[in-house]
Amino acid sequence: MIPGVTLELILYTTALGLVIIGLAGVVLSSHLFRMVLALVIAEAGANLMLVLSGYRWDAVAPILLQRAEQPTMVDPVPQAMVLTAIVIGVGIQALAVSILIRIRQRYGNLKRRDVAEKMDAEIAASAGIRRDISQDAPLGERPLSPLPAHTAESRGGDA
């Protein structure tokens, strides 16, 4: 083994690396399904990190045996938390995938930019506002224009 590289360094780096890879994937990926997969990776890293936090050297699984003296056992609390976190993760992933199915049925693909544009267009259309002005612009005419007409024009055009 390389000097300076200990077992705990490898284990922690693996768990944290999974979290970071997953979150970077959520931020960087341009496809919605890949975002869900990246979230799954991040969740696996977080679960691994939790289990690692209860680890103890020379310890066995926390199950009582029928003998006189019990060996040292690892911390059962993180394991109990991870146990339920995994099942909840499955439920959340199923919800995410079902939303993705609906998005794909409506917009035809799952590319983030494409879907966002189409959604913006639909929202603007249903709200009855023009897409080329700012989203924060009020609908309709103002009773009193706060600025001269040419200034208002140029402010509205930067969306």
Add this chain to the structure above:
Amino acid sequence: MRNLTGLLFAGGLGFMLLAIASGIDFGSPPMRIGEAIQSASPQEVGAANIVTSVVLGYRGIDTLGELAILFAAASAAGVVLGRRHTTTGTQRKGGFVLFHGGALIFPFLLTIGFYIIFHGHLTPGGGFQGGVILAAAFFLPLLARPGARLHHSILSVIEAFAGASFILIGLAALAEGQAFLQPMLNQDTLGSLISAGTLPLLYIAVGLKVGAELASLLSNLAQTESEQ
């Protein structure tokens, strides 16, 4: 620009997490509660699997909350996907191996699922894991015959019954003058199948609920996919 900020974010997050993790002493858990539970749980709960006594005994109300989250996720997925009965029998059937292999493996999956649920207080496993295996058992026929359907009404009855019995067991402890979801009944000998009081009953309820929920979720997903 977006990629650059994303990479910066990931790098900074990694640095922060590593800095936090380097302060943790590996191999000696920082929490004292684990040791306290290990020494107290054989007398207080009487389950051989200490993880089970944490999940259902010490953190029973958290488990109820987690079941509620799972229920909310499953029903939200059902709401998003909707339920339409338009297509019947038009899909491709599964191949010979999938069809007969699924039929062959179904009883074994059922047996393993219930075994894991019933022995949750003795060995690694329990309601959550066994419930997932039960869901897989009931989903396998849907893969082999895409036209077949699960009976959603039966599944919801099972699910409602399991969830209600979990809460009722907790309320029974309350009626006895103890805390909500506190383990009751006889503890019996440590390590025998019927031991640990109400914990096996709670795990059976959890297993049925998780199994029914995941099965209906999977069949919802499969039907929506096959409608495209």
